[in-house]
Amino acid sequence: MTPLATVVSGPRARLFACFLRLGTQQASPLQLHTGASLAAKHHYEVLVLGGGSGGITMAARMKRRVGAENVAIVEPSERHFYQPIWTLVGAGAKQLSSSGRPTASVVPSGVEWIKARVVELNPDKNCIHTDNGKEISYKYLIIALGIQLDYEKIKGLPEGFDHPKIGSNYSVKTVEKTWKALQDFKEGNAIFTFPNTPVKCAGAPQKIMYLSEAYFRKTGKRSKANIIFNTSLGTIFGVKKYAAALQEIIQERNLTVNYKQNLIEVRADRQEAVFENLDKPGETQVISYEMLHVTPPMSSPDVLKTSPVADAAGWVDVDKETLQHKKYPNVFGIGDCTNLPTSKTAAAVAAQSGILDRTISLIMKNQKPMKKYDGYTSCPLVTGYNRVILAEFDYDGQPLETFPFDQSRERLTMYIMKADLMPFLYWNMMLRGYWGGPAFLRKVFHLGMS
Numbered sequence: 001m002t003p004l005a006t007v008v009s010g011p012r013a014r015l016f017a018c019f020l021r022l023g024t025q026q027a028s029p030l031q032l033h034t035g036a037s038l039a040a041k042h043h044y045e046v047l048v049l050g051g052g053s054g055g056i057t058m059a060a061r062m063k064r065r066v067g068a069e070n071v072a073i074v075e076p077s078e079r080h081f082y083q084p085i086w087t088l089v090g091a092g093a094k095q096l097s098s099s100g101r102p103t104a105s106v107v108p109s110g111v112e113w114i115k116a117r118v119v120e121l122n123p124d125k126n127c128i129h130t131d132n133g134k135e136i137s138y139k140y141l142i143i144a145l146g147i148q149l150d151y152e153k154i155k156g157l158p159e160g161f162d163h164p165k166i167g168s169n170y171s172v173k174t175v176e177k178t179w180k181a182l183q184d185f186k187e188g189n190a191i192f193t194f195p196n197t198p199v200k201c202a203g204a205p206q207k208i209m210y211l212s213e214a215y216f217r218k219t220g221k222r223s224k225a226n227i228i229f230n231t232s233l234g235t236i237f238g239v240k241k242y243a244a245a246l247q248e249i250i251q252e253r254n255l256t257v258n259y260k261q262n263l264i265e266v267r268a269d270r271q272e273a274v275f276e277n278l279d280k281p282g283e284t285q286v287i288s289y290e291m292l293h294v295t296p297p298m299s300s301p302d303v304l305k306t307s308p309v310a311d312a313a314g315w316v317d318v319d320k321e322t323l324q325h326k327k328y329p330n331v332f333g334i335g336d337c338t339n340l341p342t343s344k345t346a347a348a349v350a351a352q353s354g355i356l357d358r359t360i361s362l363i364m365k366n367q368k369p370m371k372k373y374d375g376y377t378s379c380p381l382v383t384g385y386n387r388v389i390l391a392e393f394d395y396d397g398q399p400l401e402t403f404p405f406d407q408s409r410e411r412l413t414m415y416i417m418k419a420d421l422m423p424f425l426y427w428n429m430m431l432r433g434y435w436g437g438p439a440f441l442r443k444v445f446h447l448g449m450s
Contacts, residue, residue, distance in 0.1 A: 041112070044072045046360075047138035049118050049128065051075025051103055053430070054144035054335035054349045060108045060433030061357045062142070065364070068110025074130065076117045080106045081172060082426050084346050087204050087382055088419060090169040090178035090293075091211035098423075100172070106431050118145070121307045123328045140330050140360060143316050145304060147200050147336035147344060150297040157294065160268035166292045169208055170200075181291045182212055187224040188290030190216075191273055194231035195297040196262040200336050200344040203379040203391065205229075205295040206236070206246070212291070213253050214384045227254075228287070230261035230275055238343075241399050242381065242391040245408040249383055261285075263294065300337060315339035320395070321372040323356045329363065332356055340375070342395055346426065347378035347437065354436025376400055376437060380418040388414035392438075402438040 046062040048055045051073055059073045081100045088094040107113045116130035127137040149170055151158040158174075160166055167178030192209040199205070209229050216222040236250065236257060237243040250257055258275075264284070265274035273292055277283040299305070300314035309331060311317040316333035317326050320340055325331035334352050336344040351373065358371040375395025380388045387410035394400045401407045407414070429435035 041072075042135065043137045044112075045070035045139045046072075046142065047128065047136060047140070048073040048142045048144060049121075050144035050146055050335075050337070051077060051080060051107065051113075052144060052146045052335070053346050053426070054146075054353065055142070056080065056106050056108070056431045057349065057353045057433055058142050058144060058334060058356065059111050060431065061353060062360070063108045063111055064433065065357075065361060068108065071108075072112040072114055072136070073107060074114045074116055074118055074128070074136070075103060075107075076115060076131075078103055082346075082423055084201065084380075084426075085419075085423060086169045086172075086175045087207045087211070090167065090175050090208055091182065091215065091385070092179045093211075093385055093419070096172070096176055101427070106427075108432075118303050121303070121309055123308050123325075123331055126330070138330075140364070141328075141332070142356070142360075143304075143309065143331065143333045143337060144335050145301045145337045147198075147298045148301045150197075150299055151294070153297045154263055154294070155265035155274075156268060157266055157296070160266040163268035163271075165271055165290060166266065166268055166294065168294045168296065169204060170296055178208065178293055181293075182215055185216070185221060185225065185291050187221075189226045189228055189287060190291040190293075191228045191230060191287060191289045192293045193263040193273075193295050194229070194233060195295055196232035196278060197297040197299060198344065199295060199298050201346075201379065202343050203237070203381050205231070205293075207382040208293050209255065210249065210253075210381075210383045211385065212293075213255065218385075225290075227256065229255060229257045230263065230273075230287075231257065231259055232262040232278055234259050237381075237391070239391060239393045239397050239399065241408050242389060245389055245410075246381065246383075249410075266292065266294065304337060309333075311339050313339065320375070322359045322369040323352060323373060324359055324363070324369060332360060340373075342375040343377040343379060343393075345377050345379060346430075347392075348376065350430050350435055351376040351437035351439070353430075353433070354439075357433075357436075374400070376439070378438075380414060380422075382415070382418060383410050384415075386412050386415050388418050390414045390417070400442075402442045 045066045048059045062071045079100045080103045085099045089096050116132050119131050120129040161174050165181050167181045168174040194205040216225045236246050260278040261275045264276045273287050275285050304310050305314035316338045318333040318338050335349045355371050355373040359369040362369050379391040382388050390407045392401050
C-alpha cells in the first residue's frame with residue numbers, strides 16, 4: 001500500500017519533519033524483563049493492569065519509585081500500538097507498520113511482564129485473577145485497561161468489514177480498509193459516523209472526514225463526493241472556541257453534518273447504513289454509501305463492568321483530582337477505563353501520569369495527595385494533510401492552551417507536531433515515564449509573555 005505523497009511544503013518544514021522521523025523510526029533497545037513463564041512471584045508491591053499507554057507509562061514511573069523487581073504488568077498483547085497515528089494511516093499519510101512495536105520492547109527493563117488477561121478483580125482481598133488460572137496479589141494496584149470497542153453492537157458488524165467500501169480507524173484490523181475505501185471511491189456518499197457512547201479521541205471521527213475531503217480535492221473527485229458526518233451528539237465539538245473554527249471549515253468545504261443520528265446497522269452487501277434519530281427513538285433512515293467510516297460504540301472493558309472498582313456505568317471510580325479510587329485507597333486508575341469527566345486521549349494519559357505518580361508516592365509515605373489533575377486533555381484536530389487545529393482544554397471545557405498564539409487556527413506547525421513530534425515524545429519520553437504533558441511548557445511560554 002503506497003501512502004499519499006507528503007504535501008508539507010517548504011525546505012525548513014521538510015528538514016524538521018525528517019529530523020523528527022529519525023526519532024520515531026529508531027529501533028528501541030532490547031528491554032530485559034522477567035517473563036511470566038519464568039516467574040515464581042505472585043505478589044508485587046505495585047501491580048499494573050494493562051499494557052497500553054497508561055500502563056506502560058506508570059510501570060516506568062513505579063519502577064523508579066520501588067524498584068523494577070517490585071513491579072509487574074499484566075498484558076496479553078504481543079504488540080503495542082501508538083493509536084493516535086491511525087488517523088493518518090487511514091488517510092494514507094502514514095504506514096501502519098510505523099505505529100506498532102513489540103510489547104517486549106516497551107515494557108520497562110526489569111519489570112515483570114505477565115502475558116495474561118485479567119478475568120477478575122478482588123480489591124477486598126488485594127488480588128486479581130488471570131485467564132491462565134493465576135492469582136496475583138498486590139500492595140498497590142494501578143488499573144489501566146483502556147476502553148473496549150463494541151463493533152458487534154452495530155447490526156452487520158464486524159462481519160461487514162469483509163466487504164469493500166467500509167473501514168474504521170479505531171482498529172488495527174480495519175484502519176487500512178479506510179485507506180482502501182478512500183482510494184477506491186468513485187462517486188456517491190462518503191459517510192462518517194460518531195456513536196452514542198463515550199469514545200476515545202472524540203475528534204478522530206471527524207478528522208478522517210476532513211482528510212477524505214482533502215484527498216478527494218487532490219484527486220479530482222470532490223465534485224462527485226457528497227460528504228456526510230452523522231453524529232449522535234448535538235454539537236460538532238464540546239469546546240465552543242474550537243467548535244466555532246470547525247463550523248467555519250464545514251461551511252467552507254460544503255460538508256453535511258447531521259446531529260443526533262446514531263448508526264445502528266450496516267448492510268455491507270448492499271452498501272447501506274441505517275441510522276436512528278435519537279430525538280425520535282424508533283425513527284430510522286437508510287442511506288446508501290460509496291464509502292463508510294465507522295466509529296464503533298465503546299464501553300468499559302467487560303472485566304471491569306461487574307467489578308467492585310467500577311461505578312454504575314462500569315468505569316473505574318476514581319477521585320477526579322488525585323486518581324485514587326474512591327473506596328479502595330490502594331487502588332488507582334488512569335486513562336480511558338476511568339470515569340474522569342474529560343476527553344479520553346493519549347494526551348490526557350500523559351498529564352494524568354504525572355499527577356498519579358505524585359499521588360502514589362505520597363500515599364506510600366502515608367501522606368495526603370496534594371497535586372491535583374485539572375482535566376487537561378488535547379485533541380489535535382487534523383483538518384487536512386498539512387493542517388491541524390490544536391485543541392487543549394480542561395474539565396470545564398475551557399481552553400488550556402500551551403502556545404502563545406491562537407490555537408483555533410489551522411497551522412502547518414501543529415500538523416508537524418501531530419505527525420512527527422508527538423510520536424517521538426510518546427516512544428522516547430512518555431512510555432519511559434518522563435513526559436507528563438505540556439504543563440511545564442505552558443508555564444514557560446506564558447511567563448515569557450508576561
